[in-house]
Amino acid sequence: xxxxxxxxxxxxxxxxxxxxxxxxxxxxxxxxxxxxxxxxxxxxxxxxxxxxxxxxxxxxxxxxxxxxxxxxxxxxxxxxxxxxxxxxxxxxxxxxxxxxxxxxxxxxxxx
Amino acid sequence: xxxxxxxxxxxxxxxxxxxxxxxxxxxxxxxxxxxxxxxxxxxxxxxxxxxxxxxxxxxxxxxxxxxxxxxxxxxxxxxxxxxxxxxxxxxxxxxxxxxxxxxxxxxxxxxxxxx
Numbered sequence: 001x002x003x004x005x006x007x008x009x010x011x012x013x014x015x016x017x018x019x020x021x022x023x024x025x026x027x028x029x030x031x032x033x034x035x036x037x038x039x040x041x042x043x044x045x046x047x048x049x050x051x052x053x054x055x056x057x058x059x060x061x062x063x064x065x066x067x068x069x070x071x072x073x074x075x076x077x078x079x080x081x082x083x084x085x086x087x088x089x090x091x092x093x094x095x096x097x098x099x100x101x102x103x104x105x106x107x108x109x110x111x
Numbered sequence: 112x113x114x115x116x117x118x119x120x121x122x123x124x125x126x127x128x129x130x131x132x133x134x135x136x137x138x139x140x141x142x143x144x145x146x147x148x149x150x151x152x153x154x155x156x157x158x159x160x161x162x163x164x165x166x167x168x169x170x171x172x173x174x175x176x177x178x179x180x181x182x183x184x185x186x187x188x189x190x191x192x193x194x195x196x197x198x199x200x201x202x203x204x205x206x207x208x209x210x211x212x213x214x215x216x217x218x219x220x221x222x223x224x225x226x
Binding site: 088098102 | 112115117142152153154156159203205207214215216217218219220222
């Protein structure tokens with residue numbers, strides 16, 4: 001079945017880059033998403049990438065997709081304390097309406 | 112993207128009681144979903160709310176425990192019935208369009224604690 005896996009924790013110093021990794025199993029995945037959840041809030045869509053793309057950049061965020069290895073990463077440049085949150089990787093396959101979420105990676109940013 | 116409002120934002124309830132959570136969207140959307148996020152966990156899909164018909168429940172969730180209504184394309188409710196401490200969670204409303212080209216968006220959630 002479909003599965004999305006992420007490492008559970010990441011700790012970085014303020015100003016460094018953060019790289020959050022995700023692997024997925026569904027080879028027919030068409031859309032891959034990154035959501036951010038701050039304490040006490042819902043999920044905020046950060047960015048997403050189509051499976052026919054290798055990379056997408058949006059300001060401090062860079063998404064890299066390796067389709068062969070089914071590996072997705074989110075790089076946050078110049079990480080700030082306000083980036084401390086849980087980051088969810090998610091996939092949605094062609095023709096499907098159901099989005100599959102990973103367990104979430106807790107990013108801690110040390111000042 | 113659609114603006115999604117959930118009410119209440121949080122509540123503390125007694126065991127054995129029921130609570131209805133409302134989800135209002137500022138535009139018509141095809142798909143509405145209800146998720147549960149238990150403390151420290153990821154999201155689990157409870158059901159897809161279907162307009163004008165019974166919701167489609169995921170394995171492990173039943174209508175008697177989580178009745179759902181969706182009277183139109185902008186509004187849905189989720190009721191958590193006969194609550195126990197194990198129902199303490201965040202409940203999230205989410206919306207998407209059927210064409211699959213747009214991602215799901217979420218409300219801020221309802222934080223529910225059962226005493």
